[in-house]
Amino acid sequence: MRVPLLIVSLSLGAAQAVAQGTQGGFVARNFTFASGESLAELRLHYTTLGAPRRDAAGVVRNAVMILHGTGGSGRSFLTPGYAGELFGPGKLLDTARYYVVLPDGIGHGGSSKPSDGMRTRFPKYTYDDMVRAQHLLLTQGLGVSHLRIIMGTSMGCMHAWVWGYTYPDFADGLVPLACAPAAIVGRNRMMRKMMMDDIRQEPGYQGGQYTEQPPGLRAALQMLYMMGSAPLLQHRQAPTRDAADSVITAYLDARMKATDANDMLYQFDASRDYDPSPHLRRITAPVLAINSADDLVNPPELGIVERLMPQVAKGRFVLLPITPQTRGHGTHSAPTVWGGHLAEFLAALPER
Numbered sequence: 001m002r003v004p005l006l007i008v009s010l011s012l013g014a015a016q017a018v019a020q021g022t023q024g025g026f027v028a029r030n031f032t033f034a035s036g037e038s039l040a041e042l043r044l045h046y047t048t049l050g051a052p053r054r055d056a057a058g059v060v061r062n063a064v065m066i067l068h069g070t071g072g073s074g075r076s077f078l079t080p081g082y083a084g085e086l087f088g089p090g091k092l093l094d095t096a097r098y099y100v101v102l103p104d105g106i107g108h109g110g111s112s113k114p115s116d117g118m119r120t121r122f123p124k125y126t127y128d129d130m131v132r133a134q135h136l137l138l139t140q141g142l143g144v145s146h147l148r149i150i151m152g153t154s155m156g157c158m159h160a161w162v163w164g165y166t167y168p169d170f171a172d173g174l175v176p177l178a179c180a181p182a183a184i185v186g187r188n189r190m191m192r193k194m195m196m197d198d199i200r201q202e203p204g205y206q207g208g209q210y211t212e213q214p215p216g217l218r219a220a221l222q223m224l225y226m227m228g229s230a231p232l233l234q235h236r237q238a239p240t241r242d243a244a245d246s247v248i249t250a251y252l253d254a255r256m257k258a259t260d261a262n263d264m265l266y267q268f269d270a271s272r273d274y275d276p277s278p279h280l281r282r283i284t285a286p287v288l289a290i291n292s293a294d295d296l297v298n299p300p301e302l303g304i305v306e307r308l309m310p311q312v313a314k315g316r317f318v319l320l321p322i323t324p325q326t327r328g329h330g331t332h333s334a335p336t337v338w339g340g341h342l343a344e345f346l347a348a349l350p351e352r
Helices: 014-020 127-141 155-166 186-200 203-208 216-228 231-237 241-258 261-269 277-282 304-311 335-348
Strands: 002-005 022-032 038-049 063-067 099-103 147-153 171-177 287-292 315-320
Touching (some): 038 127, 127 155, 155 171, 186 216, 203 261
Parallel strands (some): 063 099, 287 315
Antiparallel strands (some): 002 022
């Protein structure tokens, strides 16, 4: 069931209103999770930009789906540095040409999540559940049975890989940014476990029944900051001791106001069984995978993507070198850095 929720603001100019897109909601009925748990109603929030264009058979041919990272939402892409570089007139994903779909994943944004009231009774979802819900949103909610490309950042990058082998004929191309198509192990898993332990093992968590955000959440957010940071960028942002103290304090204060501990726990735990590596030969769509050399979460010295990419029939991997423009893990949201590679990829996709 699709529930349109067009946002209109008389104070915004026409261009700004278009840039903010159209928000909507879809309700998936009797959704059963991989754990066996279920929800009678799973609410999925989304934002769209542009309009769908159908071919003679009624199939939408200009849809692009972009999937956000852990803790984010579809609307996190509506920034000047991202939307302004990709969605504007003459840009690579100009919304006069493309129908851009920005879903909020399960447990994120305006979609159903633990903090809505269920807390730890909320089903313990996985990435497979999130991808299946995205498929329902597209096919049943928006009437989209085909995508030109699926792009994803961080968690959304991993979702793009899952899409590739779960629904191999759904998209013409996949563009995963800032991840690896392999199980989360080693330091990556250790960092995630430390964040979850910071929350759960602090007495203020109260088994998830807290009345105010537990202090352990701040410790978890400290680790999150380090995961997404890059030395060159942070050194420029904080060239003095006082500036460094101010930057990290401002970040933590802001995130504490915007983050729920149970939501964060579920978001990071959802990656627990992610592992596309046994399924890569089932991916038939062309793949452009992009990582950056200063990514703490996906360090290049592990060589994971290079080792696995030969199993992808039409796969290409780009490792961006460290430059003043890269942002560590966050380079996934800097189209000015990797846009040239995306342009080549789009140009090479066969027309439909």
